[in-house]
Amino acid sequence: MLILGNEQVRSLLSDADDEVLAAVRAAYVEHERGRTALPHSVFLRFPEEQRNRIIALPAYLGGDDPVTGVKWISSFPGNVAAGQPRASGVIVLNSVHTGVPEALLNAAVISARRTAASAALAAATIRSVVPDTGIALVGCGVINGEVLRFVTRAMPLVDTVTLFDTDLARAEAFAADCAHRHPGLKVEVAADIATALGAHRLVSLATTAVTPHLDGGQLRPGTLVLHLSLRDLTAATVLASANIVDDVDHVCRASTSVHLAAEQAGHTRFVSASLGALLLADEPYRRDERGLTLFSPFGLGILDLAVSNLVRRRALARGVGTELADFT
Template identity: 60%
Template structure:
């Protein structure tokens, strides 16, 4: 078995943004073609604790070299105040020849980067008549930092970023980190979430919100809202937008904003498309220039498999990780 720790994974995926986006794109295409298996995620919650959870995401990806596996990811938002990352994860890849586990990877980096790659892919698939030169990031944590990394790879014309976080110190720290890594970027910190929503027509929500609290009334017409945290927008706001998801059955669960919208509407007719179906087309989809387009990806386990498999291939080339010959 190949074991890749956190630093091994980071080294294996360093500078691989375009390869990761392509791996995510191919996973969505395979899903649209019926060449995947994605059982519903299992949410482990705890008595008298509605904030913390651990989720199991089993999946099968029927690519040219098929693979199965499971990600076990914990979300403990209180970690942030203790100086720890909110999420931690481990991922097991199984051989489809023998069923035996063949790799164990630290997976918080994989989880963050596949989420960011999905956001960047949506930004280049749901295009506007005018190119996006600015973006607003709401929530100054790991996910939006990776989103910025991947948006810069996918949209090289991106030059201005407006940030907002309820914690001003986190926003300041985020700004400093971005300025150090990308000194050419113009970085602004908004005073209110409404100011951030209005600043650009490309907006990413990556917060720890547990219940809906936002509308898109401050957004410009034609905005693309990357709703990664899934629980920020009120149900009526969702119903008013043009909704694109990765998988309707998965995203309409566990009290997400779309799940609540489904309960309000009593159907899923408000979802206009799944991204895999759009990718099967020959051209990017022009988004509505008058309404807000909302992209809400659940984060399918096949994306984790695709990026983990890529990390293993690159780790093998770089001689990274530890091989355990007698695991079984």
């Protein structure tokens, strides 16, 4: 059993942004080709506090280097006010031949970066006729920090970021961190959410919202919304937009905005395509310049496996991690 802690994982991925993007892309393609096994995620919730949850994401990812395992990750939004991470978890990789657990990895960095890489891949794939040069980040937490990292990598024309968070001090601290990590990037803090939503035609929503609170009226025509938190936009907004998802069956669960829209409509025909299908398409996808396009990724366990396998390969090549010989 190879054991890798948080800082080891972070170090192993520090110079691997392009490889993470490639791994996430390959996972979507394998999924679209039917070379994955992806049971529904299991949500453990607590009667006393419905915002808190722990999720199990089992998966199998086929291809040239198949991998299987499970992510067990918690989300406790109240941790942030106490100065602790909102999300924490572990990933177990099993042998595809014997089922024996082979690796135990801290999930925090892997989970955040696979989510952000997914968003950046979508932004680079769901193109506008007018190239995006700015992005608005709503929610100044870990996820949007990683989104900025990968969007600027995948879309080098992006040179401006507008920030909004309900906690102004948090937004200002995030802005200072952005200026440090991304020298040359113009960073603005919006006074209100309406200003942020209207600043650019590329918007990333990464909040802790549990019920829809945005109707999309403050978004500019032609905007692509990376709807990572999945529960910000109203069902009516979803139904009035072009919709790209990672997996329609998975995203129509757990009271996501897409799930609520499907219940309201009685069907899922409002979903235009999956990201995997767009990646395999012969022609580039052009987003609706007069309306809104939403990318709503449920967050597939195959992405965690893809990035975890990359981390494991790098760890073995560099001799990083703790080997527990008597685990099995």
